[in-house]
Amino acid sequence: MSRVRWGRWLLALPMAVLALATVYPLVFTANVAMKTRRDYVLDRFSLVDSLRWDNVAAAWNSVGMARYLTNSVVVVTVSVLLLLLFGSMAGFALSQLRFRGSSVLFLCCLAALFVPFQVIMVPLARIMSDAGLVDTYPGLVLAYVAQFLPFTIFLMTSYYRTIPPEIIDAARIDGNDVYGVYRRIMLPLGAPALLSVGILNALFCWNDVLISLLLMPSAEHRTLMVGVTSLRGQYSADIPTFAAGVLIAAVPVLVIYLFLQRQIADGVAAGATKG
Amino acid sequence: MPVPEAAPSVRPAPTGRAGGTPPRSVPPAPTVSRRGRGGRRAERLAPFVLLAPALLILALLRFWPLLLGVNFSFTGDGDRDGLMVGLDNYRELLGDPLFRDALGNVGLLVLLLPVAVAIPGLLATLIYLRVPGHRLYRSVYFFPAVLSPVIVGAIFNLLLAFDGPLNALLGGVGIGPVDWLGDPDVAMFVVVGVHVWATFGMALVVFLAGFATLDASLLDAARVDGASLPQTVRHVIVPSLARTIQFVFVTTMIGMLTSMFGLLYVMTSGGPEGSTYLPEYYIWIQQGQMNRPALASAASTVLFLIMLVVGLLQISLLRRAVREA
Known part of the structure; x- marks a missing residue:
């Protein structure tokens, strides 16, 4: 017994080291963001003894972070709402309604899951530009919805399959038509799945850089992550301000992770086990 | 592997909810008459209405570009734009x-x-x-x-x-x-x-x-x-x-x-x-x-x-x- 316990502690040691390696890079960045340039050159590692927000303020004011942040918030919010709406409608139809061709249509949605963006990005850029949607909010929103819809439909369909049909039958006897069932039963009952899928989609859209680079070329329409890539050129000599910019971009996601960790992990796990 | 998968997908005795006919255990008359014939047709179309936005987006912005891209890879760039150039x-x-x-x-x-x-x-x-x-x-x-x-x-x-x-x-x-x-x-x-x-x-x-x-x-x-x-x-x-x-x-x-x-x-x-x-x-x-x-x-x-x-x-x-x- 005691031998086993010692073995466990021995295994815990490398795991603790790894945990440190997971967190340290961000701690380091946050620490550097609080230093003056001079302090950073003299000693990169020492912890700051007080929080200096000058660099954060400088990064925030100088590179249009506020505009990038607004762009990201608008595009991500609209994209996620549309994804949840279309995804839950499709999921309801595919899981609970019986009609000719339902399994074929479900397979189509699954197949779309395996078409990566890189494979369709050239023709997509052309379609978007023909439609006059390049460098517009609706264009980027549409691209995000198309990109993450297959995953959303897939998860919503699996979730709605677990809802007992008796509940729907009861609602129909009460005089609801299909749309009433969707609005009054499926949407409220789907809330946990919608929350989980919604957060995951928000992270995917928020973190994207390729789609946004491709479809939002002008500086004025940049999303936050594309904005971060432009930081490097601007502050190559001023590491603390660069670190402050990176910190600003990381904070919203970190806050979401701290509060909604379980939903995020559940969503990832559900995507894996329902296949 | 997943627990919830098996039960619902092999659902016993389909009760035909989509067709508008309620389960046998309840009296069918009131629901059907309330909806009428027009309502029945709307019911039949409902799944497609619900699926329409998703299918439209996937068809236009996923599958169509996939085909377009493969076709596109056999054409030329620049001066030869749009011309078939084989491999x-x-x-x-x-x-x-x-x-x-x-x-x-x-x-x-x-x-x-x-x-x-x-x-x-x-x-x-x-x-x-x-x-x-x-x-x-x-x-x-x-x-x-x-x-x-x-x-x-x-x-x-x-x-x-x-x-x-x-x-x-x-x-x-x-x-x-x-x-x-x-x-x-x-x-x-x-x-x-x-x-x-x-x-x-x-x-x-x-x-x-x-x-x-x-x-x-x-x-x-x-x-x-x-x-x-x-x-x-x-x-x-x-x-x-x-x-x-x-x-x-x-x-x-x-x-x-x-x-x-x-x-x-x-x-x-x-x-x-x-x-x-x-x-x-x-x-x-x-x-x-x-x-x-x-x-x-x-x-x-x-x-x-x-x-x-x-x-x-x-x-x-x-x-x-x-x-x-």
Whole structure:
């Protein structure tokens, strides 16, 4: 017994080291963001003894972070709402309604899951530009919805399959038509799945850089992550301000992770086990 | 494997809700008469109305571009825009040293794949076996997975700079300095390492979800028989988790082929000397910088084929490995 316990502690040691390696890079960045340039050159590692927000303020004011942040918030919010709406409608139809061709249509949605963006990005850029949607909010929103819809439909369909049909039958006897069932039963009952899928989609859209680079070329329409890539050129000599910019971009996601960790992990796990 | 899958998909006695006929156990007359004939037709169309936005978007912005792209890869760029040029683009691709570098790096990714899967697999095993502090590790390990590759790349740019902190640290013990992102022999390994650092938490969560379905009595039996940890892993855990392992292999490979763009864009821009090119970066450069959309489409088609082959190959290899175990 005691031998086993010692073995466990021995295994815990490398795991603790790894945990440190997971967190340290961000701690380091946050620490550097609080230093003056001079302090950073003299000693990169020492912890700051007080929080200096000058660099954060400088990064925030100088590179249009506020505009990038607004762009990201608008595009991500609209994209996620549309994804949840279309995804839950499709999921309801595919899981609970019986009609000719339902399994074929479900397979189509699954197949779309395996078409990566890189494979369709050239023709997509052309379609978007023909439609006059390049460098517009609706264009980027549409691209995000198309990109993450297959995953959303897939998860919503699996979730709605677990809802007992008796509940729907009861609602129909009460005089609801299909749309009433969707609005009054499926949407409220789907809330946990919608929350989980919604957060995951928000992270995917928020973190994207390729789609946004491709479809939002002008500086004025940049999303936050594309904005971060432009930081490097601007502050190559001023590491603390660069670190402050990176910190600003990381904070919203970190806050979401701290509060909604379980939903995020559940969503990832559900995507894996329902296949 | 999932618990909720079996029950609802094999639902007993379909009650034909979509057709508008209520279940036999209740009197059908009132509902039907209330809806009337027009209502019936609306009911029949309802599934398609609900599916319409999703299908329209997927058809127009996923499947149509896929076809368009394949077709596009057989046409020319620039002066020959729109003209059919047969396999010219593919010939040019194979002759382009940058694309060959990209393909070589795909080979490297395939070789590194077992490591990228084994790390989260091993950690998940230890967490499942309740190493002290397992709850904390679970949430700490997952945390980089929520960060954008752009942020991860920027942070590591900082850490790995030639005059940066890591080299300063190594210099303190007499090693280096290593030009992490500037040495063509090192840069690709560094980028893949950073990618693994950023994503192993995802695979870890998937593994843990697989462990949740594991039959605990098998593990108890192994313990009673006096099996060591490596023996338990090899003879109990690996065979029972075959599907999860297969899933992680495929998704990790797909992740390496399609979600390293942000890192490459921020950390190396494909350099030094093209040593960190991957097909996705090549596609981006040809489309965005070189104005060669048709050539980029050919590269896209090649990438799609690679993903198809890798996926099928891995599934068949793993099937055989599991059968022999």
